[in-house]
Amino acid sequence: MRVQDLSEDDIQHRLRSDGLYFRLGAFTTRVRSVYPAMSTDFRRLYGACEADTRDSEITDFFLNLYAPSRTRSIFRPQVMADVEGPGPFIPLPSKMTLLMLETAMNWCVASRVRSMLLLHSAVVEKNGRAVILPGQSGSGKSTLAAALVANGWRLLSDEFALIRISDGALVPYPRPISLKNESIERMKAMFPDGTFVGPFTDTPKGTIAYLAAPSSAIENDQVAVMPRAVIFPTYESGASLRSDEWPKAAGLGRIALYSVNYTLLGRAGFEALADLVDRCTIRTVTYSSLDDAIGFVEDTVGTEA
Amino acid sequence: MAESAVKWAACDGEALVWRDWDDGSAVYDTRSGQTHILDLVGRLVVVELGEAPASVRELAERVAETTGGAPDAPLRNQLHTLLGELEHLGIIEVIAA
Numbered sequence: 001m002r003v004q005d006l007s008e009d010d011i012q013h014r015l016r017s018d019g020l021y022f023r024l025g026a027f028t029t030r031v032r033s034v035y036p037a038m039s040t041d042f043r044r045l046y047g048a049c050e051a052d053t054r055d056s057e058i059t060d061f062f063l064n065l066y067a068p069s070r071t072r073s074i075f076r077p078q079v080m081a082d083v084e085g086p087g088p089f090i091p092l093p094s095k096m097t098l099l100m101l102e103t104a105m106n107w108c109v110a111s112r113v114r115s116m117l118l119l120h121s122a123v124v125e126k127n128g129r130a131v132i133l134p135g136q137s138g139s140g141k142s143t144l145a146a147a148l149v150a151n152g153w154r155l156l157s158d159e160f161a162l163i164r165i166s167d168g169a170l171v172p173y174p175r176p177i178s179l180k181n182e183s184i185e186r187m188k189a190m191f192p193d194g195t196f197v198g199p200f201t202d203t204p205k206g207t208i209a210y211l212a213a214p215s216s217a218i219e220n221d222q223v224a225v226m227p228r229a230v231i232f233p234t235y236e237s238g239a240s241l242r243s244d245e246w247p248k249a250a251g252l253g254r255i256a257l258y259s260v261n262y263t264l265l266g267r268a269g270f271e272a273l274a275d276l277v278d279r280c281t282i283r284t285v286t287y288s289s290l291d292d293a294i295g296f297v298e299d300t301v302g303t304e305a
Numbered sequence: 306m307a308e309s310a311v312k313w314a315a316c317d318g319e320a321l322v323w324r325d326w327d328d329g330s331a332v333y334d335t336r337s338g339q340t341h342i343l344d345l346v347g348r349l350v351v352v353e354l355g356e357a358p359a360s361v362r363e364l365a366e367r368v369a370e371t372t373g374g375a376p377d378a379p380l381r382n383q384l385h386t387l388l389g390e391l392e393h394l395g396i397i398e399v400i401a402a
């Protein structure tokens with residue numbers, strides 16, 4: 001059964017009571033919420049995920065979204081997340097409950113996963129060639145990843161590259177693509193039939209909207225793929241496309257800066273990172289035209305079947 | 306201590322995990338958990354010191370032989386600086402002459 005097969009009432013009941021269980025990629029998540037009105041947005045973004053995993057799989061993450069203040073819950077309600085312990089969250093207005101969910105899910109992955117090397121990065125794939133797009137918030141990685149998806153690439157992840165320690169494969173985790181500020185309207189034009197949630201205005205990162213991963217990406221969320229390139233994207237208004245190739249050794253150092261758990265993994269993390277460098281072309285790309293950037297990525301890794 | 310009286314040696318090889326490429330190397334230090342990036346000359350120096358401890362003068366002669374350069378004062382000065390950096394990283398160490 002998938003989330004979209006559940007009625008709105010059923011989702012709300014689960015969120016309010018024992019929790020809604022769903023699986024995406026390698027992780028099963030249980031969510032409880034004091035604000036079940038998030039169910040509509042949740043269903044739009046995670047509808048294609050498997051639901052009812054409670055009895056069949058170990059739950060990896062448990063997120064409880066609650067009202068931090070009983071008084072404020074009446075006048076200016078807020079939402080806060082508990083992830084089987086406190087996380088580094090700040091209360092948000094309750095209308096941003098979905099944003100809190102996304103933030104808490106990111107925290108769970110970043111702070112708990114030890115069997116994979118994690119890079120703050122988007123990941124896309126076409127014909128078995130996966131490209132890792134590392135970048136901090138606002139770098140343009142999500143916009144470029146979304147544009148590639150609009151051009152037939154499969155979304156593996158918008159937030160984290162999950163590199164399996166055992167074999168170096170990229171494990172999908174196709175959560176919604178987080179779009180910010182000007183890129184929201186650009187992507188709405190690029191995805192006329194896309195499922196968008198938001199925009200959420202006045203968030204700590206400006207205006208944010210979410211674009212649901214295509215259902216085909218979620219249906220293939222168990223299909224891992226080997227990486228072919230690491231490309232550091234930077235959006236620069238008015239810039240002509242330019243790119244530099246990075247040497248392997250220096251590239252390893254640069255990629256490590258984008259990892260959220262490299263130092264925790266010790267030698268295994270180093271070996272996984274070095275294997276990644278062995279396998280990949282490492283480049284930067286600065287762009288203003290998405291068409292140019294898409295062409296660059298496709299030329300870099302090739303897309304022939 | 307006079308330059309000729311100081312010798313350097315590579316640190317415990319088992320503690321360091323190396324990955325080498327055409328353009329340089331990365332080394333993971335299992336003792337500190339730190340990763341360091343070395344250029345080709347840095348890696349060559351560590352390899353040479355791993356084969357046998359050496360003073361700056363001796364090392365300059367061995368490096369020059371490999372690179373085809375001259376074991377002159379500029380090279381010795383460059384190596385002196387590099388050895389200090391590698392020692393600081395814990396990849397090599399000073400030993401008694």
